[in-house]
Amino acid sequence: MRHRYSIRTRLTLIVSAAVTATALLIGALAWLALHQTLVHQADRQLEVMARGRAGHLDPTAVAQIPDSPLAGPADIRIQVRLPNGQMVSGPPGTATLPFGGRDMAVVTHQTTEVHYTLSTDSGEFRILTVAGRNGQTLQLARSLSEADDTLRGVGILMVALVLGAAAVAGVAGRLIANAGLRPVNRFTHAAARVADTQDLRHSIPVNGRDEVAQLGHAFNRMLTALAQSRQAQRDLIEDAAHELRTPMSSMRINIELLVHAGDRLSGTDRDALLGDLERQSGELSELVGELVDLARSAGTGEPAVPTDLAEAAAGAIYRARARSPYARFELSAEPATVTAQPAALERALVNLLDNAAKFGPPDQIIEIRVGPSGTPDASADISVADRAPTIPESERERIFHRFHRLDTARAIPGSGLGLAIVHQTATQHGGTIGVEARRGGGNIFRLRLPLVPTPPAGRQ
Numbered sequence: 311m312r313h314r315y316s317i318r319t320r321l322t323l324i325v326s327a328a329v330t331a332t333a334l335l336i337g338a339l340a341w342l343a344l345h346q347t348l349v350h351q352a353d354r355q356l357e358v359m360a361r362g363r364a365g366h367l368d369p370t371a372v373a374q375i376p377d378s379p380l381a382g383p384a385d386i387r388i389q390v391r392l393p394n395g396q397m398v399s400g401p402p403g404t405a406t407l408p409f410g411g412r413d414m415a416v417v418t419h420q421t422t423e424v425h426y427t428l429s430t431d432s433g434e435f436r437i438l439t440v441a442g443r444n445g446q447t448l449q450l451a452r453s454l455s456e457a458d459d460t461l462r463g464v465g466i467l468m469v470a471l472v473l474g475a476a477a478v479a480g481v482a483g484r485l486i487a488n489a490g491l492r493p494v495n496r497f498t499h500a501a502a503r504v505a506d507t508q509d510l511r512h513s514i515p516v517n518g519r520d521e522v523a524q525l526g527h528a529f530n531r532m533l534t535a536l537a538q539s540r541q542a543q544r545d546l547i548e549d550a551a552h553e554l555r556t557p558m559s560s561m562r563i564n565i566e567l568l569v570h571a572g573d574r575l576s577g578t579d580r581d582a583l584l585g586d587l588e589r590q591s592g593e594l595s596e597l598v599g600e601l602v603d604l605a606r607s608a609g610t611g612e613p614a615v616p617t618d619l620a621e622a623a624a625g626a627i628y629r630a631r632a633r634s635p636y637a638r639f640e641l642s643a644e645p646a647t648v649t650a651q652p653a654a655l656e657r658a659l660v661n662l663l664d665n666a667a668k669f670g671p672p673d674q675i676i677e678i679r680v681g682p683s684g685t686p687d688a689s690a691d692i693s694v695a696d697r698a699p700t701i702p703e704s705e706r707e708r709i710f711h712r713f714h715r716l717d718t719a720r721a722i723p724g725s726g727l728g729l730a731i732v733h734q735t736a737t738q739h740g741g742t743i744g745v746e747a748r749r750g751g752g753n754i755f756r757l758r759l760p761l762v763p764t765p766p767a768g769r770q
């Protein structure tokens with residue numbers, strides 16, 4: 311459902327509604343408490359009268375009670391029920407009060423007294439009925455008109471206070487909303503500035519540790535990640551353009567030579583040029599393919615799932631044999647499961663095997679070992695041992711950079727991206743890739759990845 315109002319307006323309304331509801335509740339409770347207090351005061355006054363002289367009046371005295379002092383704002387009435395059921399009330403001229411079932415409970419000695427509120431044409435009265443002398447029953451009544459006036463005045467005051475509280479709450483809610491949304495406004499302006507300028511270097515100043523500060527830190531991390539991604543993309547484009555320039559220039563020169571001087575070339579020279587073009591087009595195709603693989607491994611939508619390293623290595627060997635039919639691969643595997651993107655992991659392993667087959671002798675045996683590393687960090691290793699020329703120690707880190715190739719390997723076709731793809735995949739999976747010298751000559755490439763945590767014994 312689309313919200314019709316802004317967050318600032320909604321926060322203001324929420325604060326106002328909360329304060330208004332609280333003020334209403336407090337006002338209602340105070341009004342009820344005052345009502346109960348006034349009723350109890352009337353009850354106590356009637357009880358004092360019943361225990362005093364009014365309780366000893368005979369019917370004749372009751373009938374002769376003057377309007378003053380009973381008549382007045384209090385409007386107190388006295389009524390006596392004789393044993394024969396006759397009612398005598400005073401002051402004279404006042405309407406007789408109803409004598410109902412609750413009053414009869416005193417007559418029949420079921421209770422000694424009853425209190426209740428009675429509505430009449432003259433207003434509400436608080437009634438006290440008690441047993442009198444000589445089998446008589448005394449009924450005292452006090453008007454609640456004064457209490458009603460007091461409650462009415464207090465109610466009006468409460469309404470005014472609630473309205474005032476609502477108005478103050480509205481202003482306070484607006485101020486609170488403005489203060490609370492001020493960091494969000496900074497985020498909005500920063501995002502708009504980034505969108506307008508395409509400059510990802512401007513971070514947002516963040517203070518505190520609350521939820522808004524956490525949002526700011528997340529926003530800054532996002533900007534940093536985007537900046538790094540853009541820089542990596544720019545570097546890849548620049549490196550790719552540099553590497554593509556040489557084969558493209560060579561191909562252009564050969565094609566121009568064939569176009570402009572093809573009829574004057576000998577058959578041997580023509581075959582040499584065509585062979586050179588075929589080799590260069592193959593190198594160019596391989597370079598483009600590895601660039602695509604590098605871009606794909608940099609960020610795909612493939613989910614990371616528990617992956618059996620032995621199965622991934624077996625799949626990589628199957629693909630490597632099709633690409634290098636003369637190479638010999640031997641796999642030794644122990645159970646090991648990691649959380650990985652299966653396609654990206656297999657692509658990295660194929661690159662390791664292709665690298666070993668390309669630079670080693672045709673009759674070499676490439677040994678692949680898979681299993682737990684046995685280190686305290688709970689990781690698994692995939693090692694690829696070849697018999698290629700041993701990589702100098704000074705070059706063992708640089709060979710994983712894009713387009714970096716050893717001087718001894720420049721005569722062999724390749725783009726210098728295969729090991730960069732392996733390094734990128736290892737980093738994305740929280741692992742490492744390294745190379746060391748192999749005893750007897752050759753190299754051992756070791757890809758290390760975190761193992762899937764094993765649940766404690768007894769838990770499923």
